[in-house]
Amino acid sequence: MTKRFWNLIKISPVLVATTFLAANSALAAEVNEKVTNVAQLSEAQDSNNIGQVTSVSQFSDVQPTDWAFQALQSLVERYGCIAGYPNSTYRGNRALTRYEFAAGLNACLDRVNELIATATADLVSKQDLATLQRLQEEYSAELATLRGRVDGLEARTSELEANQFSTTTKLVGEAVFNVSQPFGGDRAVAAATNTSARTKLNSNTTFSDRVRLNLYSSFTGKDQLQIRLTAGNIVNNNTGTGATGTNMTRLGYDVGTADNSVSIDKINYAFNFSDAIRVKVDASGGELWENVNVFNSDFSSSGRGALSRYGRFSPIYRQGQNGAGLTVTLNPNEAISLTGAYLAQNTNGTTVNAFGANNPGLNNGLFNGDNTIFGQLSFKPNKAFNIGLTYAHTYLAGNSANNLFQSTGSAFANNPFGSTFNNGVSSNTKIESNNYGVEGTFQFSPKLALSGWGGYTTASTLTGAARNAEIWYYGATLALKDFGGEGNVLGIIFGQPPKVTGGNIRNVGTNRNLDRDTSYHLEGLYKYKLSDNIQITPGVLVIFNPENNNNNDTEYVGTLRTTFTF
Template identity: 30%
Template sequence: LSYQTNTDDEFQIFKLEYRFPAFGDRVVFTFRPVNFSLNSVLTANSPYFDAGRGSISRFTDSSPIFKIGRLDSGLGFDWLITDKVRLQVAYGTRDSENPGKGPTGQGGITDAGHSAVGVQFLTVPFDNVLTGVTYINAYSEDGYLDTFTGSLNADTSGGLSIPANINAVGGTVQWRVWEKITLGAWGGWVFTNYINSDAHATSNTYLFSVGMSDPFGRQGDLFAVLFGKPLKLVDGDNGIEEDEDTSYHIETFYRYKVNDYITITPGFFVVTNPEHNEDNETIVIGVLRTTFRF
């Protein structure tokens, strides 16, 4: 689920962030030492990227390539180049406080066991269309993507558990067809190249969505239907096995606004051929989410 977590009965800081504008407010710098992800700077360009008010599953809230690395601290900037073009750059790490994790064994923010840098261009070709093109370069000490979407085989890049460089490219689009109807889509390719091996793994993913805001004249409500293919390993060699079959994810939900502070969201999603394996039975999960905002 998009909002599922385990705090082990401990109090945790969900968000600690410092932002400041510069250069005539056209550039915004961000530093987040806690709970950082590339999406902390790079716009997801998804109308459902909100754990409490957006989609109900982790896969559908945004492209999995933004989740690469399971980062926890980082920084970046968002530059409004023109009124229709933005450049966003983000860099993050995981467990950077632990020495001996990275390629040189020194640890730290530039030598962590898991790190990623992302670059994204956002453009507004038309007043009702927003597009994004993204490139991500990451290092993983075990070769894992750690997106927690798609098959385990894809998310572990074949499961060799040795250091790897990861490159990913993706695209996103939102098109407001009508005042209350928005079409969305995203897709991405991930290329894992193992450093001390000739093995490599290639995975891809995509999603299409349609959403209707304020249906039945109820302001604040949202109805959406989403369909996509979770991350799938489609090509590999030297010990990397491909996912043999194809899994599809179908999701729908209705966000009902009770008042300015409470929303209730019933929904469900279906996953066919889980793990991209036709021998696995279809999974159906129903959800009733209540969100309080103060």
């Protein structure tokens, strides 16, 4: 091919210039180079915006001393079938394939035919036409292949358009199969509970599931409407008389029901207000951990992350759970991100929250019921290190199910002012809390990452007897990536779930702080990538001194989770 090519160049400068043309205009028809980074993607996108030129002097990288200058000049001025990049460069030294050459040649042939049709054939010499004819014959096979490929793409596109689910919506699904068994000695009890009559923990093996179907719609290309359907029967390990007796053993993907009934549990719409501002409006099921960075990307997902509830991220992101509201994220540059949010809890499924933001008959609504005001500043000085400072102010309007951390940690830490622990304190006490957190992640190498969090909460009553509590917690995760194979992750998670460490909360009978001891959370898991769409995760969860009571037996939860994505 090389010898024939250079022999043809001797015939006419048209061939030389066509070679340069193909290096540019053919990119719009076919990009043969694999895009592996953002810079290449940007260059490929630029190549689709090649503009026609009227003078060779418009190319900043083409000089009169260049060996092909006259050929380029002839093609531009005589035929007008040459184009350049948007930044006024021609990039004449770029290598090209035979397909690209054929596409460029075809462009010139189309231009010649146009000139003939408009009675300007005198601009084309017989010698040039003979050359073009020889070129067309020489590359007839490539031109036919190119036309065939285009015809094939058009046929496939037509078929997809005729049979696709929607022109604006795509379906993304996840199915979790879970085999699990908690085991240990006696069920855990709170420190204030009479421990003389304990019951054995039920250690039966269970097999359960959770399925989620997400409908993602985009109307501008930079926005997203999400509607999620959920069904499942993975029961909370703390549910029932034979269970573990503590929420510390909860899995990160339990659904709280046992009938696999289908419900729409999440509706939201996100869009770009500008290049630096992202806005998300939650109508139902809003959760802070899905709206902001939680600094634990290897384990934050419920279906593909940590096995436990506590191991996914800091409890501060549980504030305002299942709410409606607004989240705004500002990214002025790659190093700094600032997020502000407001979420108010809704009536959720069949469990009626008497202070829901979506019930006008309860005299609470969006602003007077349970709500959270949230802010987070994250700083990423380099690709390896990222740190966040987080604050959340939460108001609980006196629901009997007051729950500071949405059942993460000890029962006392989640509702330190309930009648169970304070001998007659009203169950509808209004509560406010100020939550402070620091989170961070450090990427030692592409295959080793360390993440962690620490949090401090002050909570106080707004009605009834004046009470206050101080609560601490922390956690750390270690991820060994590509361990035993590409895409696999070996994880270790350790921490202290929320624990009441101070305040004037006292049991009337014992006059002592109820969370007198310390619970520890230890988790080991191995995320095995069976394929791009199937992940198998075996692991074990160990809770030392459950419910912050060292009189309780250590509890274990063995789990095998299989996650299908489609």
